[in-house]
Amino acid sequence: MGKETNMGRKIKIFTDFFTGLNIYYKVCIAFLFLVTIYYLFQWPIFAGDTDLWYHLNGGRYILENKSVPEDSYFSFISPPREWVDYFWFFQVVVYTIHNFFDYYGLVFLRAILFLSITITIWFFLVKDSKDTSSLFYSGIILALYVMLLLPRYHLIRPHTFTYLFIVLFLYILEYRPDRTYLIPILSLFWVNLHGITYPVMILILLAYLLEIFIRQIRNKTSLKRKELYFIIPIIVAMACVYLTPHGAKLTWIPFVPTEFASLYIRELQPIELKELFTFNIYKLIPTHGTIFNILFYSASIAVIGMFVRWRIRLSHLILFTGGVILLTKGIRLKYECALLILPVLKDAISLISFRHAVRKGLIPRVIFIVIVLLMPFMYMKGFFAQMPKFPFSFKGLPHGITLFLNKIDAKGFVLNHPNTGGYIQWKLYPKYKIFMDMEVPFLFTNEDFYVVKKVFTDELFLKKTLSRYDPSFITVPLKNLRFRDLISSFPDYRVVFFDDEEVLYINRNHYPSIASMYELKAIEPYAFINMPFEKLVEKENMQDMLKEAGRLQSIYPECGAINHYLSKVYMKKGMYEKALYHAKIIKENFPESITGYRLMADIYKTIKDYDKAIENYKKILKFWNVAEIHKEIGLIYFEKKEYDRAYKTLVKAMNIYEQGTDYKDLYYLILSALYSHRLKEAKTLFYYAFNSVPEKDIEWYRKYEELQGKMQNPENRRQK
Numbered sequence: 131m132g133k134e135t136n137m138g139r140k141i142k143i144f145t146d147f148f149t150g151l152n153i154y155y156k157v158c159i160a161f162l163f164l165v166t167i168y169y170l171f172q173w174p175i176f177a178g179d180t181d182l183w184y185h186l187n188g189g190r191y192i193l194e195n196k197s198v199p200e201d202s203y204f205s206f207i208s209p210p211r212e213w214v215d216y217f218w219f220f221q222v223v224v225y226t227i228h229n230f231f232d233y234y235g236l237v238f239l240r241a242i243l244f245l246s247i248t249i250t251i252w253f254f255l256v257k258d259s260k261d262t263s264s265l266f267y268s269g270i271i272l273a274l275y276v277m278l279l280l281p282r283y284h285l286i287r288p289h290t291f292t293y294l295f296i297v298l299f300l301y302i303l304e305y306r307p308d309r310t311y312l313i314p315i316l317s318l319f320w321v322n323l324h325g326i327t328y329p330v331m332i333l334i335l336l337a338y339l340l341e342i343f344i345r346q347i348r349n350k351t352s353l354k355r356k357e358l359y360f361i362i363p364i365i366v367a368m369a370c371v372y373l374t375p376h377g378a379k380l381t382w383i384p385f386v387p388t389e390f391a392s393l394y395i396r397e398l399q400p401i402e403l404k405e406l407f408t409f410n411i412y413k414l415i416p417t418h419g420t421i422f423n424i425l426f427y428s429a430s431i432a433v434i435g436m437f438v439r440w441r442i443r444l445s446h447l448i449l450f451t452g453g454v455i456l457l458t459k460g461i462r463l464k465y466e467c468a469l470l471i472l473p474v475l476k477d478a479i480s481l482i483s484f485r486h487a488v489r490k491g492l493i494p495r496v497i498f499i500v501i502v503l504l505m506p507f508m509y510m511k512g513f514f515a516q517m518p519k520f521p522f523s524f525k526g527l528p529h530g531i532t533l534f535l536n537k538i539d540a541k542g543f544v545l546n547h548p549n550t551g552g553y554i555q556w557k558l559y560p561k562y563k564i565f566m567d568m569e570v571p572f573l574f575t576n577e578d579f580y581v582v583k584k585v586f587t588d589e590l591f592l593k594k595t596l597s598r599y600d601p602s603f604i605t606v607p608l609k610n611l612r613f614r615d616l617i618s619s620f621p622d623y624r625v626v627f628f629d630d631e632e633v634l635y636i637n638r639n640h641y642p643s644i645a646s647m648y649e650l651k652a653i654e655p656y657a658f659i660n661m662p663f664e665k666l667v668e669k670e671n672m673q674d675m676l677k678e679a680g681r682l683q684s685i686y687p688e689c690g691a692i693n694h695y696l697s698k699v700y701m702k703k704g705m706y707e708k709a710l711y712h713a714k715i716i717k718e719n720f721p722e723s724i725t726g727y728r729l730m731a732d733i734y735k736t737i738k739d740y741d742k743a744i745e746n747y748k749k750i751l752k753f754w755n756v757a758e759i760h761k762e763i764g765l766i767y768f769e770k771k772e773y774d775r776a777y778k779t780l781v782k783a784m785n786i787y788e789q790g791t792d793y794k795d796l797y798y799l800i801l802s803a804l805y806s807h808r809l810k811e812a813k814t815l816f817y818y819a820f821n822s823v824p825e826k827d828i829e830w831y832r833k834y835e836e837l838q839g840k841m842q843n844p845e846n847r848r849q850k
Contacts (some may be wrong), residue, residue, distance in 0.1 A: 154495060155265045158502050159252065159272065165507055166248070166276060169514045170241040170283075175233045176518045177526035178285045180552030182224070182236075184567050185217070185287075187556040189225025192218060198375045202573055204555040206543040206563040206599055213573045214376050214383050216325035217288040223323070224286060233521040236286055243290045244283040250297045251275050255476055257305050266498060267479045271425070273502045275468070277509045278421045282465055288324035289465070295320045296330065296469045303338045303364075303445075304473060310363040317367035325380045326572070328371050330456070330466055335364045337448035344444060383572065388460070390576040394583075395568070397462035414500070414508045422464055426457075429471035432478035446473040516722035516753060525720060530629025530686030531605050532557035537685060538644050542602035545595065547610075548574075548582055550631065554605070562603070586613050596620065604635040608659045627682065628655040630690045653678045659691055663698045672699065688719040697729045701736065709733050724750045731762070740766045757783040761795065768798050777802035777811075786818045793819040793830060797837070804841060812841060 175182070184204075191199055198218045201210035215221070227235040255268035283290055295316060302309050313335075321328050342357060353361070374380050392398040406426070410417040416424075433450055436442035453470035456463040518525055528550050535544070535558055544562045546554050551567030558564065565582055566574045584591035586606060604623060606613045608631060617623055623635040626648040633655040638645035652674035658666065669675060676699055683692045697712035710733050717726025731746035747763045764780035767773075780799040784791045796819040803812035820834045 152262055152265055155262070155269050155498060155502075158499055159269055162269075162273060162276065162502055162506055163245070163248070165503075165510060166280075167241065167245065169510050170244055171237065172517065172520060173237070173240075173284075173514055174518050174520040174523050175236050175286070176523040177550075177553065179568070180527070180550050180554075181568065182286050182552070183556035184552035184569065185221045186225050186228055187552075187559055188215065188218065189221035189223070191559075192222055193225065202566070204559045204563060205566055205574075206601070207566060207574070207578060208599075211573055211575065211578070214379050216374075216376070216380055216383050216572075217323060218375060219319070219322035220288040220291065220324060237521050240283055240286050240290065243294060244279065247279065247294045247297055248272065248276055250294070250301055251472065254297065254301050254304070254472060255479065257301075259479070263482070264479055266494060267482055269498060269502045271428075271475055271479070273506050274421050274425055276506055277416065278418070278425065278468060279465065280510070280513060281418060289327075289462075291323045292320070292327045292330070293465060293469060296334065296466065297472065299331070299334045300449075300469075300472055303334070307360045310360050313363045314366040314370060317370040318373055321370050321380070322374050325371075325374055325376070326383050327466070328380070329384050330452075330470075332368060332371070333452045333470075334449065335368055337445040337452070339364050340448065341443065341445040386571055388571060391571045391579075392460070394579065395570070398460050400459070401457060401461050401464060414505050415512055416505070416509070422468060425468055425475065426471065428478060429474040432474050432481065435481065436474075436477060442477070443473075446477060450474050518722045519719055523720075523722075524630075524688060525722070526631065527553050528605060528629055528632040529553075529557075530682075530689050531627060531632050531634050533686050534627040534634060534648075535562060535603065538641075538648075540602065540641050540644060542640065543599055545585070545599070545601040545604040547586060547605070547607055547632075548579065549607070550605075565599075565601075586610055587616070589616050589619060592616055592620070600637070602637050602640040605632045606635070607632055608655060611656055611660075614656050624649045625655060626650065627685070628658075628691075629686055630659075648681075650678055653682075658695070663694060666695060667698050667702050688715060690716050690720055690723070690725065694725055694729070697733075701729075701733055706733055706737050722753075724753050735762070735766060738769075740770050757785075759783075764802070765798060768802055773802045773805035777806045777808060786815065793823045793834070797830075797833065800837060804837075809841065816841065 187204060188199065191203060198215050199213060200215075201213055203210070205211070224236065224239070227239055231238070252268070252272050255271060256265060259265065259268065279293065282293070298316060299313065302312060317331060320331055339361065342353075342361060346353060346357075371381065372378060388395075388398045392400070405419050406423060408417070409420045409423060411420060429450060433442060433447065437447070449470045453467035456470070457467045532554060541561050542563075544554065544558065544564050546564045546566075548566050548568050548570075551564055555564050555567060566578055570576065570579050581591060581595065585595050586592070587610075604617070606617075608628065617635060622637055622639050624638050624645050625633060626636045626645060627634040627650075636645050636648075638649075652671050666675070676696075679692050679695055679699075683689060683696065686692070693712040693715045697709045697716070700706070700709035700712065710730060713726050713729035713733060715726075716723070717730065720726060727746045727749045731743050731750065734740070734743035734746065744763055744766055747759050747766075750759050760779055760783035764776050764783060767776035767779055777799065780802055784795055784799055786796065796815055800812050800815045800819060803809075803815060816834075816837065820838070823831050823834055825831060
């Protein structure tokens with residue numbers, strides 16, 4: 131009897147799992163977190179921008195010098211720019227983690243921060259919610275927040291801590307007033323990790339403080355001990371703004387004008403009104419703006435509804451209003467806005483759950499799984515579609531330039547473009563000083579940025595800057611073809627190195643022996659990068675170019691452009707092992723690029739290793755699903771005499787009604803149809819193709835005449 135009872139309980143638990151909505155929703159939420167973890171822990175550190183690396187350099191400086199920098203110590207701009215390093219503790223944290231755990235530690239940090247904020251949002255939404263309807267609506271809002279915040283956690287920057295602090299503050303002040311003693315501790319971390327955002331912290335604290343005081347005034351009651359325990363930590367937390375190495379200097383940093391900086395830094399630009407009225411969902415993937423708008427308008431409607439009924443809490447109204455004001459100040463502040471409206475959204479859930487309870491049945495389950503699981507999964511799948519090298523990718527970074535400069539026996543000034551200034555200073559300081567990075571306008575001025583932009587496009591500015599600072603080196607983005615003409619007026623600067631991103635010039639008067647040893651004479655970097663490799667390997671001075679390319683590759687073995695060239699050259703020479711060697715280097719270091727796979731596929735096809743060729747062509751299709759690749763695969767199947775596969779593959783690649791499809795392409799498709807017993811299709815395709823063969827093209831005209839004979843003779847319809 132006991133065994134039967136236990137068995138009955140197990141069966142009931144099992145059936146409840148599939149029939150109980152609460153369990154169903156919780157399992158879906160658990161899967162949402164698992165999918166998020168899956169992607170976050172395999173996404174590498176990469177150069178969305180180079181801010182991370184100036185933070186690493188700052189952390190190194192602080193720990194080595196036992197002091198927080200007060201000026202532009204890594205720059206040769208004179209006079210040095212004064213600075214309030216408002217994220218000094220963030221720099222110490224990321225440098226320490228990197229120092230002990232390399233980029234693996236930073237990947238882990240980013241993932242933990244994102245999981246922490248999303249889990250806290252979930253607990254905030256479901257706190258004190260016992261009904262199924264609240265769980266349903268909370269899950270949907272959580273999924274929207276996961277998709278909204280994910281791009282901001284793509285990179286490791288101080289705001290990743292700020293967003294977490296906002297949600298932690300809201301949770302404690304809203305649901306755990308008995309834990310307000312934690313608020314001053316969190317405040318101390320907040321203002322030292324990302325001090326410029328202290329006004330958001332003050333806004334949150336004031337919202338709840340004012341609510342208490344106004345309630346006391348309205349009720350005409352005095353403050354009780356319990357309320358004092360709540361108020362005192364809040365006041366102490368506000369005073370933490372002054373508990374940084376900068377004292378009162380931090381207080382004016384958030385109010386530095388950014389009007390000019392917003393002209394060249396997108397995240398400082400004000401949000402356009404039309405963006406707030408744009409809604410787009412394509413293949414179950416909502417745009418980033420759409421996700422924000424859904425949250426924002428949901429909160430706005432809730433505020434209006436509760437305000438009309440006089441049911442809205444003052445603290446929630448203040449937070450919502452503060453969020454709206456922040457929204458008008460810049461695109462990047464919409465995330466703070468989205469988090470500040472969280473209490474209003476929680477109120478909305480309570481209101482909707484009471485008036486519109488979610489019923490049991492299939493429809494709520496389907497809606498929930500689509501929004502909470504399928505939509506975020508599709509969003510993440512697209513967002514993380516092309517994974518760079520783990521745990522760190524050189525893509526977008528002048529890594530080779532820094533390797534060269536650290537290799538040679540030199541030091542001095544490096545005139546650089548600010549976009550990659552963060553990475554360059556991290557790799558080169560203190561041996562070299564750079565011009566500037568993108569810490570504008572809080573460190574460098576708008577005038578500094580104007581000058582450096584003009585330096586690379588205007589001869590007058592270049593002349594003045596070279597005359598004033600006399601830099602030993604200049605590193606320039608390879609896309610800037612204008613600079614090639616500008617620098618020709620300054621013959622003392624010679625090209626000595628380049629990588630996938632930038633080209634390096636040296637002042638031969640400063641380092642004549644280095645200039646003589648490394649000057650590039652056979653390879654012209656701008657043409658090398660922008661000219662098709664097929665033309666490069668046909669150049670008359672190929673041997674000289676090959677020698678210089680080998681020297682460059684010995685310094686920067688992972689360089690994509692150099693390995694691409696070497697692979698093409700060795701393939702042309704019939705040295706296929708060497709060609710494969712360089713192609714594999716590209717594939718291993720830039721797995722998000724089709725280049726390595728394409729080179730390997732072409733090489734394997736040439737040496738008739740068809741299975742490996744097909745394998746690499748199919749990998750290309752994951753990134754670049756185009757007819758050209760289907761055609762290559764189809765032709766290989768034809769060579770392997772797998773005519774059925776050849777036909778099915780080639781027919782995807784060739785549209786007879788498109789201008790790019792000619793009689794030469796169709797020839798193998800017709801043969802594949804014929805040999806796979808598709809006579810009807812072969813005859814139809816033959817009609818289109820044969821009529822387009824020019825009579826002067828005698829070779830192909832004869833081929834088609836022979837093909838016509840094969841179709842008319844049943845014995846010849848099968849390839850022997």
